[in-house]
Amino acid sequence: MHGAMQRANTSSCKALQQRQALKHIGFISSVSSSGRRVVVVRAGPAVDDDEELEKRLAKLKQAKGETPYGLSSKAPVKTEEAPKKKKEKVVYDFSDETLYYEGPPHRGDLAINLMLGTTLFWIPLTIAAIGRGLFVNYKFTNKRISVSTNAPWKTEQLDAAYQEVKEVRSIPRGVGAWGDMVVVLRDGSKIEMRALDRFRELQEYILKRRDELAPRTNELTQEELMGEAAPAKGGKGKGFA
Structure with missing residues (x-):
């Protein structure tokens, strides 16, 4: 028992x-x-170890600000910027203007290029000089600079008010009898004049009219307004461009 x-x-x-x-x-x-x-x-709830691990990793990535695996990252929303207003172009009145100078390129430039045109190397420059002499005309008034081209294949006229002139560059040609001139405007554009007669006189006239119509006070630096000498700039100045 x-x-x-x-x-x-x-x-x-x-x-x-x-x-x-x-x-x-x-x-x-x-x-x-x-x-x-x-x-x-x-039957108890089935627990997948891999799924649980992925959930934990996803939480960690979200906490760090990263995108979890398997989810596409959203591109940052771009804020629409207000459209910038275009600067209105100033319209100048060219009525009642007085002619100061008008004429074609200097004939000496054409003569020299015709003589040098006997060489094969100089033929393209000779053709360009003939085209300038026949179809290009320069005109200076008390209000503007005008360069017109009246060729059968091209008709063009460039006008620039003296108020828009930023600087004038020139270089003598033909032993100083004529010269090439470039007028740089405030917007960065340029007006080129080849074989210009009386180029030194016309350069002075352009700068004079610019200062009369658009006083340079608006362009002076603080040092220049106070009468102080501007700091010297290193390096050599740029030549004719």
Whole structure:
């Protein structure tokens, strides 16, 4: 009898241990009335370790401001800037103007180019000089500079008010009898005049009319307005362009 009780206690202890072990994996055991052990398996929630790891990585990336894997990054929203207003072009009145000088390029330039045109190397320059002499005309009034081209293949007229002149560059040609001139405007554009007669006189006239019509006070620096000497600029000045 004592042995039977011992065996019953042993079996009950084993059953208790098995129940505790099965609880960790979702199993519950019970004993039927017939004495047989019945095991019921309950399906617990499946946990995917990889999915859990990806969720944690996604949270870390969002915390750092980065885009998680598998998600497309959104382009930053561009704020629409207000359209910049174009600077209105000043319209000048050229009526009632007085003619100061008008004429074609200097004939000495054409003569020299015709003589040098006997060489094969100089032929393109000779053709250009002939075209200038026949179809180009320079005109200076008290209000503007005008360069007109009236060729069969090209008709063009360039006008510039003296108020728009920024600087004037010139270089003598033909032993100083004529010269080439470039008038630089405020907007950066240029008017080129080749073989211009009386180029020194016309250069002085352009600068004089510019200062009369558009006082240079608006362009002076603070040092110049105070009567102080402007700092010397290093390097050599630019030549004819």
